[in-house]
Amino acid sequence: MFTKTLHLVLACAALLMVHRSTAQYSNYIEPMQDIRGSSGINFDFGTNTFLGDLGGTKGLGKPFAKDFNSKTIRPYLGVSYTYFPYKWLSVKGGLHYTLVTGADSLITNKQGNARGRFDRNLSFKSGIEELSAEVEWYPLQLIPRFEEARVRPFIGSGIGLFHFNPKAKLAGKWYDLKPLHLEGQGFTEYPEQKNYKLIQPYLPITMGVKYRISNSYFISLSGCFRKTFTDYIDDVSTTYIDPNLFDKYLSPANATIAKQLYYRGLNGENSTLWPRGxxxxxxxxxxxxTITYLFDNRRGYDYIGN
Structure with missing residues (x-):
């Protein structure tokens, strides 16, 4: 699915660039136009990394940059629509796809709490599909002398929904983790453990810089951090449970798989009192x-030559 989506996004971006370049003549010059009222389509290509309980660096697992591990980098791509109601403000709606992964086996500095995380030996992967709406603010364009500047630093935020589905590998096969209730979600014996939903809201915080190549094109470099409201992207959050309860609540097949996946520690027998997340x-x-193609709203060319 990811490969097909990538090919489609690349093909669309290439077609737009070829169309625009063949439509221009060398003896015409495009004056920079007022961007207000313009709209366009964005094609995003980049990388993504997971920040959660699994893997990471020394100490406890933490979000944001503390637990960055280059081995969890995966591709990120998407398409979005942008509208500029003002020179200093744009609104954007988009669809994106990425992958996230994490593994305790990736920990290289095994000091202190990191040793316990390494011995925990859990891992996961998940595809993520996003739908978002954002507002981007261009502070430089509030200064009259920079209104039509080609370089446009920006900061953005908004709201979005993402779908995820954590999986783990056992004997060469990947299994969906949510149906296995590995931390007793929904079990009467663990009333504090609630079932989680695979569609969750998030708040994106984006920073970057755009460069306006022409009236028709922007290029951008950006970073996006997401504030989420779930600790179950990796299906790891709280404590181990009594494995005998899997037989009570799950089918025999799922109970057998759950008993093998809920605890995979390297240090022998586990305790239900130990933290799992x-x-x-x-x-x-x-x-x-990002490559942005602005739809043609030009009022004409300045002509030079014969």
């Missing part, structure tokens, strides 16, 4: 390059 919200962060 650290109850801080998961997140993921993207860095990406």
């Amino acid at each position: 650290y109850a801080s919200k998961d997140s993921y962060t993207s860095f990406f390059f």
Whole structure:
């Protein structure tokens, strides 16, 4: 699915660029136009990394940059629509796709709490589909002398929804983790453990800089951090449970799988009193390059030559 989506986004971006370049003549010069009222389509290509309970660096698992691990970097791509009601403000709605992954086996500095995380030996992966609406603010364009500047730093925020589905590998096969209730979600014996939803809201915080190549094109470099409201992107959050309860609540097949996946520690017999996760919200962060094609709203060319 990811490969097909990537090919489609690349093809659309290439077609727009070829169309625009063949429509221009070398003896015409485009004056920079007022961007107010313009709209366009954005193609994003970049990388993404997961920040959660699994993997990371020394100490406890934390969100944001503390637990960055280059081995969890995965591709990130998407398409969005932008409208500029003002020179200093744009609104955007988009669809994006990425992957997240994490593994305790990736921890290289095994000091202190990181040793316990390494011995925990859990791992996961998940595809993520996003739908978002954002507002981007261009502070430089509030200064009259920079209104039509080609370089446009910006900061953005908004709201979005993302769909995820954590999986873990066992004997060469990937299994969906939510139906296995590995931390007793929904079990009467663990009333504090609530079932989580695979569609969740998030708040994006984006920073970057755009460069206006012409009336028709922007290029951008951006980073996006997401504030989420779930600790279950990796299906790890609280404590181990009594494995005998899997037989009570799950089908025999699922109970067998759950008993093998809920605890995979390297240090022998586990205790239901040990922490399995650290109850801080998961997140993921993207860095990406954007090509923006502005739809043709020009009033004409300045002509030079014969």
